[in-house]
Each structure stands twice: as C-alpha cells, then as structure tokens.
Amino acid sequence: SQQGEEDPQALSIQEGENATMNCSYKTSINNLQWYRQNSGRGLVHLILIRSNEREKHSGRLRVTLDTSKKSSSLLITASRAADTASYFCATTSGYSTLTFGKGTMLLVSP
C-alpha cells in the first residue's frame, strides 16, 4: 500500500500564484522527499527533509514537516508555467527504501 498520500490530486493555478501540496503518511519515517515528474520524463528530486527537521527551503520551494500529524507540505512560490508537472512525496522508514504516493498534478496557466 502507498505510504504517502498527496492532496489534492490535481491543482490548477495562474502564473505568479503560490501552489501548496500536502502529503500524509502512516508510519514513522527517517526522511521525506519531494520529487517532480514532467510529462513523459523520469522523476527529479527536489528536496529532502529529515524527521528531526521542521522546515526546509530551496529556491522557490518550501517544505514543512509535522511528524506529530504525519504530514508534510510543499509550497511553490511565484509559480511559473514551467512548474507544470506531477509532484510526488516519498518516505523512508526503518531500513526500507522510498515509498511513493500517487502524486499531485499541478497545472500552471500563463
């Protein structure tokens, strides 16, 4: 079964707006990662946040992690048409490898 569940399944916004995607998971984790997948391409790693971290930034990306609620959010600020893609969260727990959610499809319209 999927460990991470992204919400919403799809998101449509205008360029310049912020996009927020959420991820919930079930068991305790070592780290949580966000990936992006453009149509027809492989996944690209965006950011990794460890279980003892609460917030992390990378350029226009901001990730938060709330281990008490078993949830994470990915915020993309000042979105661009090029941000149009599917976004996946993935978690590791114990000695397991990444378990991916089903993703959020983000559409940024010019």
Next chain:
Amino acid sequence: DAGVIQSPRHEVTEMGQEVTLRCKPISGHNSLFWYRQTMMRGLELLIYFNNNVPIDDSGMPEDRFSAKMPNASFSTLKIQPSEPRDSAVYFCASSPRDWETQYFGPGTRLLVL
C-alpha cells in the same frame, strides 16, 4: 556525469515475446532500483539492489519478471513471456545509499500488443 541511462527508450512487442530492459546507474552509486509506473497503480517498486545484490524483490509481479545486476554499472529487467498488462513505463533509479535521494533514468515505455 550522464545520469542514469536506460535503453531502449521505447519498446513495442507482441504478447509472448521476451523483453529485456537495460540500465546503467550513476557511477559510484551502490543502490539500484527498478520501478513500474501506470496510471492505475502509480509508481511501484519492483526490486532493488545494494552492492549488486538483490535486497527486496517483493514487488516483482510474478515469475515472468526477473532482474540481474552482474556488476556495479549494469542491470537488466527481463519479462518472459510478456503480456499486455505489462504495458507501462519502467524506470531505473540509483542512489548513493538506499534511503537517500534517488536519481531516475528517463524510463522505458513498454507496449505489449
């Protein structure tokens, strides 16, 4: 570095034929992963290797699927015989450590008629 290399990029075959997918991981990475992605099931981990040794193959659908990693720079995923329900995009990924960032290849789009 060229990143993870997969071949072929596209494969169309007929039911019953053998299909072999190939992957070259990033040099120095000691973990390699094979995934399958479909609209219905999302991204599924099929098998992963650590230092060329298969660690977890619980995601391999059935005996028709097999994977090998004869050395640190090459892995294959074989489907024999192939069936239409095997149609999917197959990704290979590598990682410096199996719980850290994974680097994905461009995928092989497989269509079994």
